[in-house]
Amino acid sequence: MAISVAVFVGEAINWVDELRDKLADVRPGHWDDPEAGYGPLISRNAKQRVEALIASGVEDGATLLLDGRDCEVSGYPDGNWLGPTLFSNVSTDMRIYREEIFGPVLCCMQVANLDEALALVNSSPYGNGTSIFTASGAAARRYQSEVDVGQVGINIPIPVPLPFFSFTGWKKSFMGDLHAYGKQAVRFYTETKTVTARWPEDNASSHAPNMTIALK
Incomplete structure (x- = not known):
């Protein structure tokens, strides 16, 4: 999931400084490093794209509370x-809000x-x-009912469902008419057959069982 925007409601904004301090203690590392919070980005181009988005956030006027560029991992x-x-003080017209960042950046x-x-x-196209x-x-009940999003988590940071539920993105986060996983995915890979038949009664024989078994 690429949820990269945190919306603080009311006085919850006072937690931003604490959040910054907590994030400052998180570091990336090699896959077998037990102290690492996450690994590297997938490619050099991916890193350059995220760094460009960080730069655009600064240029657009957002407040950069913690800068992860120029990060180094020993060895x-x-x-x-x-x-x-x-970032704090992010607005909806900024690239860092409008685009999915796909990196360790929180707005x-x-x-x-x-x-x-x-x-x-609900105003987002995604x-x-x-x-x-x-x-x-x-509040949770109202949010889950009124939010115009296909996957909703309540006190869960990544609302990806288990495989037997469908991955239900909505709006511009989805193309087609059936979702992956779950029952909808079974429908996607299933061909249906409709057979319409009529057997007049006078075709039935009174001297034999009136049944047929077909195996396939």
Whole structure:
């Protein structure tokens, strides 16, 4: 999942500084490093794209609280490393909001209440996944019902379903008419056959069992 925007509702924005401190303790590393939080980006081009998006966020006026560029991992000088990066004061017209970053970059936004949060999320042309973190069952219930997104997590950061449920992205996050995994995927790979038949009664024989078994 590429959920890269955190929308802080009301006074929750006061947690941004603590979030920055926590992210500063996370570092990338080799696959067998037990202290590493994640690995390198997939390619040099991917790293350059994410770095360009970080630069665009600075140019567009977002506040760069934590900069993961120029990250190095000892013993692996050629790795596509990028450290945790955190922006605040992000707006909907910025590239870092409009584009999926696919890197360790989190954009922070603030709204006054749940109404504004729903309006912000629902105004996006994409609808793959979203999560809400709350202690209020009423808020969670309303969010799951009214949010225009196909995969919703409640106090779960990555709302990817188990394989027997369909991967239900909505809007521009999806093309076609059937989703991957689950029952919809079974339908996608299944050919249906419709047979319409009529057998007049006078064709039936009174001297033999009126049944046929077909095996395939």
